[in-house]
Amino acid sequence: MTQIKINKSDVFELKTDALVLGVFEKTEKFTGLVQQLDEVFQNKISSLYSENEIRGKLGEVTIIHNFVGFSAERLVIAGLGKIEEFDSDVVRKVSASVLNRLNGINLKQVSFSPIGADLLGIFNSAKSIVEGAILGLYRFEKYKSKPAGVSIKNVDLIGFTSVNEDQVQDAVNQGKIIAEAVNLSRDLSNEPSNKMTPSVLSEIATDIANKEDFEIEVFDEKDISNFGMGALIGVASGSVEKPKFIVLKYFGKDKKSSPLCFIGKGITFDSGGISLKPAQNMGDMKGDMAGGASVIAAIQAIAKLKLKINLVVIVPATENMPGGSAQKPGDVVTAMNGTNIEIDNTDAEGRLVLADAISYARKIGVSKIVDVATLTGAIRVALGTNYAGIFGNNDELTKNIIESGKIVGEKIWELPVDHDYDHQYKSQVADFKNTGGRDAGSITGAQFIGEFAGEIPWAHLDIAAISRTNSDKFYNRKGATGFAVRTMIQFALLFEI
């Protein structure tokens, strides 16, 4: 594990493998430490810049050696992109890009100057460097006999303490808690489904609750039946693995005040059930519990940050399998709130387990609900892989989540909820069917879930297209992204205290 610390040394006495500086694209003049070092080293940086060997483009990393009389072994010039497009997320991306590049040449210690601090403030600069470092150096190598690991053992922040050391220390602590939560979510989603069963997921959630000292209830199949959660039972019936209904409760203020509720889809493997999916990429469906992973990770961080909010996290966890006792198209199941649902397609299982989770949340009396789910392939057709979709019945809630996402660099775009779509999921034989046809697939999926939320403020994040990535890019690594963890934490921070 890489250690991240504040380093109070003087820049000119700093012993390190690399000192990282940031430069913008098309800048007329350097400022701060870059300017100072450029002068000391007789325009070495500015001449590379004027000869276009350094352009300052986002992600660009230039390594320069042999500074006589300087204790840092290397200067690393990181491109920050266009100044008009600069924000905290750029710092995260730069931190991750630089560290992965330097990891590639086996460096051990890397020191960051306060990149962008004059624009973002020292707190955001420090926090974003820390987050970018932890997220960018993430590896999932548990099942490699010879893990490659990372060479970088120490990341330190140099030149940050002139203003307020406590503030910088807070930034480092917060950045660590948040990024480690994202990595927890990634770990849970990257685990193969034979290792990350509903039972294992519930045990991990229990360990977290015990460690961070908040409440947890894990309901088993019998409890789930007794609750009348026919929709969840229906999905679970084709599997040998037993379902678990996981409820985590964190009280950061007066217990009498009604809690916020995050619900995460917890399908530990989605084969499609009897409406079996095609073989290609089916293995990715081990990550169909990414929403559940993200809400568990979010509550871990919120407890560690000791936020003064009350929060309930619910994860309905099950496999979706085509066993002999599996539910079948044409079956009718009854959700906890009494709604009868015709199963049109067993692969539309997410909305079924969420229907029962939302019914349960309403029964225990939460104030508002945000669900996070890898719900539809159609969201990728609508938005591609850069944005999550959001849907809801309450403009303020939706707006606040989008705003939270903006602050942390998670892009979220609203799609409509409109009664004119209702007829698409009306059933001939029951109250609803669990599909809405080809048109507007993500919207009808969302609206089906919304039927169970009723009047209570509710928002739904469809993360199906963004919960995994196929390439290493900036602070994401191939596999699970941990999307929504940072948005959820930011939402709790901003709007619930």
Ligand code: BES
């Ligand atoms: N888990 C899938 C959605 C998904 C697709 C997640 C691709 C990640 C990547 C979900 O359960 C599903 O199968 N949805 C169906 C719904 C349809 C049958 C109405 C879909 O999108 O095809």
Ligand code: ZN
């Ligand atoms: Zn699914």
Ligand code: MN
């Ligand atoms: Mn499915």
